[in-house]
Amino acid sequence: xxxxxxxxxxxxxxxxxFLTINCTYTATGYPSLFWYVQYPGEGLQLLLKATKADDKxxxxxxxxxYRKETTSFHLEKGSVQVSDSAVYFCALLTGANNLFFGTGTxxxxxx
Amino acid sequence: xxxxxxxxxxKIIEKRQSxxxxxxxxxxxxxxxxxxQILGQGPKLLIQFQNNGVVDDSQLPKDRFSAERLKGVDSxxxxxxxxxxxxAVYLCASSPSxxxxxxxxxxxxxxxxxx
Numbered sequence: 001x002x003x004x005x006x007x008x009x010x011x012x013x014x015x016x017x018f019l020t021i022n023c024t025y026t027a028t029g030y031p032s033l034f035w036y037v038q039y040p041g042e043g044l045q046l047l048l049k050a051t052k053a054d055d056k057x058x059x060x061x062x063x064x065x066y067r068k069e070t071t072s073f074h075l076e077k078g079s080v081q082v083s084d085s086a087v088y089f090c091a092l093l094t095g096a097n098n099l100f101f102g103t104g105t106x107x108x109x110x111x
Numbered sequence: 112x113x114x115x116x117x118x119x120x121x122k123i124i125e126k127r128q129s130x131x132x133x134x135x136x137x138x139x140x141x142x143x144x145x146x147x148q149i150l151g152q153g154p155k156l157l158i159q160f161q162n163n164g165v166v167d168d169s170q171l172p173k174d175r176f177s178a179e180r181l182k183g184v185d186s187x188x189x190x191x192x193x194x195x196x197x198x199a200v201y202l203c204a205s206s207p208s209x210x211x212x213x214x215x216x217x218x219x220x221x222x223x224x225x226x
Contacts, residue, residue: 004153043115043202043218043220044217049214089153093215094212095211096211097159097206097213097215098167099156099215103151104153
């Protein structure tokens with residue numbers, strides 16, 4: 001069935017470090033892929049998305065490229081800030097509008 | 112544009128009690144979802160409405176959970192009776208029209224603790 005496997009956390013980085021959070025998926029058909037972010041005490045916010053192979057989603061300095069050949073959608077940011085500390089969820093959306101989430105990766109950025 | 116609203120934000124109850132959560136989706140959004148997010152896990156879909164009809168409730172534990180969206184706008188999710196393992200954050204989300212692969216927008220969630 002459809003599923004998302006996400007890099008285990010937690011991840012702790014110093015400010016201005018490079019971030020990669022790995023995400024791979026299993027799906028039938030052609031899903032859309034998302035990264036959602038959950039800041040402390042808040043709900044899920046859409047960070048970025050990609051709807052087809054080779055699309056690159058980007059927002060707030062974060063990027064992820066939809067790689068069909070490796071079934072991956074890794075999240076990257078070149079220089080993290082303390083304000084990026086949050087839990088990041090990779091998600092897959094099927095044609096039937098079923099949204100499957102990974103288990104989440106907690107990122108802590110220290111000054 | 113106002114986002115998805117949920118209330119209450121927090122609820123503490125004892126096991127075997129009943130509880131209800133309320134959700135108001137983004138104005139004009141036809142599709143509404145309820146998710147359960149257990150600590151340390153990603154959200155899991157409980158039920159999906161298209162207007163006031165149920166599209167998918169295959170993951171809803173129907174012996175204790177119920178949900179309705181009578182006028183196709185607001186929705187309530189009820190648990191009766193609650194169990195310890197129902198402790199979780201209950202998230203409501205909405206999307207515009209129910210077309211294929213529409214982005215879902217989430218509310219802040221209701222954090223439930225069952226003692």
